[in-house]
Structure formats: structure tokens, C-alpha cells
Amino acid sequence: MMPTVSPIGTRDPEAAKYFTTEDPEKLFEDLREIGHGSFGAVYYAREVTSKEIVAIKQMSYGGKKSLEKWQDIVREVKVLCNLKHRNTIHYRACYLTDHTAWLVMEYCLGSASDVVEVHKCALREEEISVICRDTLAALEYLHAMNYIHRDVKAGNILLTDNGIVKLADFGSASLSCPANSFVGTPYWMAPEVILAMDDGEYSGNSDIWSLGITCIELAEGKPPLFNMNAMAALYHIPQNEAPTLADPNWSAEFNSFVQTCLTKSPEDRPGAAVAMMHTFITMHAARSYDIIRDLITRTKAVVREMDKRNARKIKKFLMEEY
Numbered sequence: 001m002m003p004t005v006s007p008i009g010t011r012d013p014e015a016a017k018y019f020t021t022e023d024p025e026k027l028f029e030d031l032r033e034i035g036h037g038s039f040g041a042v043y044y045a046r047e048v049t050s051k052e053i054v055a056i057k058q059m060s061y062g063g064k065k066s067l068e069k070w071q072d073i074v075r076e077v078k079v080l081c082n083l084k085h086r087n088t089i090h091y092r093a094c095y096l097t098d099h100t101a102w103l104v105m106e107y108c109l110g111s112a113s114d115v116v117e118v119h120k121c122a123l124r125e126e127e128i129s130v131i132c133r134d135t136l137a138a139l140e141y142l143h144a145m146n147y148i149h150r151d152v153k154a155g156n157i158l159l160t161d162n163g164i165v166k167l168a169d170f171g172s173a174s175l176s177c178p179a180n181s182f183v184g185t186p187y188w189m190a191p192e193v194i195l196a197m198d199d200g201e202y203s204g205n206s207d208i209w210s211l212g213i214t215c216i217e218l219a220e221g222k223p224p225l226f227n228m229n230a231m232a233a234l235y236h237i238p239q240n241e242a243p244t245l246a247d248p249n250w251s252a253e254f255n256s257f258v259q260t261c262l263t264k265s266p267e268d269r270p271g272a273a274v275a276m277m278h279t280f281i282t283m284h285a286a287r288s289y290d291i292i293r294d295l296i297t298r299t300k301a302v303v304r305e306m307d308k309r310n311a312r313k314i315k316k317f318l319m320e321e322y
């Protein structure tokens with residue numbers, strides 16, 4: 001039988017080159033849901049021939065707004081297939097079935113946000129430092145290619161089993177730099193991105209602001225203003241002073257790094273390369289693998305305990321053990 005290729009795929013010849021025509025249902029087995037969003041769901045899966053574990057993001061483009069959804073998928077795939085960096089998620093292939101695109105990528109254990117959720121408390125400073133360093137390395141690479149990520153937050157920073165931090169979710173990435181459209185997740189958005197609604201442009205260092213907000217998220221469990229609704233937060237971000245860490249016990253280096261990332265004026269905010277030279281980043285860099293591996297071991301241990309007590313399970317970190 002011919003593989004099912006959706007009419008929208010064949011009607012869009014320019015995009016067709018990004019998609020493999022084989023039937024993915026035959027190529028992957030043991031699909032298990034590990035995440036979801038507005039687009040559909042993300043699955044853990046095994047490639048039938050190689051037995052390799054992969055992650056599959058299934059994105060629907062059927063129903064309402066099907067053309068818009070299709071354009072978003074093509075945009076994400078176009079960005080992702082161009083990236084080759086230690087700290088960006090590796091792309092494998094993309095397939096089409098009826099009304100669904102299957103974006104196949106390397107498998108990660110979970111996001112930095114999942115880790116915070118498992119521990120229900122702040123990460124350690126050295127862990128936050130390494131997560132920031134690897135994310136900055138990814139951002140330096142992206143910005144040099146003239147991309148802006150536009151959705152930097154703990155939920156989009158993934159961890160691999162061997163201790164590498166990967167920036168993921170290029171569904172909001174902009175191909176043009178500077179950009180002027182209103183894209184991102186409200187609480188993490190830089191003031192100039194919010195203000196670009198009315199006028200103006202912004203560039204890659206809006207991602208550095210979002211990383212500063214991510215630091216607070218990793219240290220406190222939630223970004224600032226999270227108790228407000230998104231519209232109110234969008235009003236307050238440009239109006240308020242830049243947020244800071246609430247607990248006075250964090251080190252001077254960490255406070256200074258957060259303050260640097262959360263410089264309100266984008267012209268005065270450092271770019272990724274300069275931010276990477278901050279003491280908070282350099283002081284833990286030599287031990288980065290060990291720090292993230294320890295974090296993963298610590299996280300798996302907590303998840304294992306949860307399972308024993310039959311508590312609400314966050315099994316994703318132990319997928320290989322089930």
C-alpha cells in the first residue's frame with residue numbers, strides 16, 4: 001500500500017522536501033505519551049529497526065485553522081533541521097500521516113521544569129548555573145544564525161541521560177532578526193517584546209531576559225507575576241522594576257547574574273557570549289557534566305520513591321525501567 005501522504009503536504013511542494021514519505025506507524029513502536037501542548041502530544045518511542053529510543057512530537061494540522069497550523073509546523077521543522085549544536089535538540093526526521101506531522105528528535109528525560117516539579121523545591125545554584133551555561137551556548141549559536149528562540153523557559157530546556165542540557169521547542173523561533181511580532185509565553189517575555197506590539201523591533205537578547213526569568217523559575221518554582229493572569233502580567237512587565245530573587249540567601253554571583261539578564265533596556269543587556277563570561281557561569285563550568293548527572297540521579301531517586309508510595313507518578317524520568 002502507498003504511504004498516506006496528506007493532500008496538504010503534496011499541495012505544498014516547497015515544504016514537501018522536509019518530509020519523509022514512509023509510513024511512521026510502521027517505523028516506530030511502543031509509543032508512550034511524555035508531554036503535551038496545544039499542538040498535540042510528545043511521545044517516547046522505539047525505532048523498530050535500530051531499537052533506538054526517540055521522542056516524537058505529533059502535531060495535528062486538521063480541523064479549524066488547518067493552514068495556520070501547517071505553516072507553524074513547517075516553520076518549526078525548517079528551523080530545527082538547520083540546527084547542529086551540542087546544546088540544541090537533535091532533529092531526526094519528519095513524517096506525515098492524515099492530518100498529523102510526526103517530528104522525530106533525540107529523546108530527553110524531561111525538562112528543567114519537570115525536575116523542579118519532582119523536587120518541589122529550588123534547584124541548587126550549581127545546577128542552575130550549568131543549565132544557564134548550556135542554554136547560553138545554544139543561544140549564542142542561534143543568535144549567530146540570526147534566529148531568536150522567543151520561548152526560553154524551564155519547560156523548553158530538556159536534560160539528556162548523559163548530562164547534557166538541550167534547548168528545545170523551536171515552534172516560536174523567528175527566522176528574522178530583528179523581529180517585531182508578539183510571540184512567546186507572557187511571564188517570560190522581555191519588556192521590549194511586549195512593547196513591540198505597538199512599535200519597534202527586538203533582537204536576540206530578548207532571549208537573555210527570558211533566561212533571567214527562567215533563573216527565578218528554577219530558584220522559586222514559578223516565574224514572577226505567575227499569580228496574576230497573563231494579561232495583567234503583560235501590563236506589569238514593562239511597567240515594573242526588573243524582578244529579583246526573593247530569598248536573601250542566594251549568592252552574590254547568582255543575584256548579579258539574574259540582575260544582568262534582567263536589564264530592562266535591551267541595549268544595555270548583554271548578549272549570550274558576554275553573559276557566558278559572568279562569574280556565576282564560569283565558576284561551575286568545569287564540573288558541568290557531573291553536576292547535571294548528579295541532578296538526574298537525584299531526580300530519578302525521588303521519582304522512584306514516589307512510585308513506591310503510589311503517589312502521583314512522574315514516570316518520564318524512568319521510562320527505560322518500565
Ligand code: ATP
Binds near residue numbers: 037038057155
Ligand atoms: P505548546 O506550543 O502548546 O506550548 P510546545 O510547543 O511547548 O507546546 P514542546 O515544548 O516542544 O511543545 O514539547 C512539550 C513537552 O514535551 C516538553 O515540555 C517536554 O516535557 C516534552 N518533550 C518535548 N520534546 C521532547 C524530547 N525530545 N524528549 C523528551 N521530552 C520532550
Ligand code: MG
Binds near residue numbers: 037156169
Ligand atoms: Mg514548549
Ligand code: MG
Binds near residue numbers: 151169170171172
Ligand atoms: Mg512551543
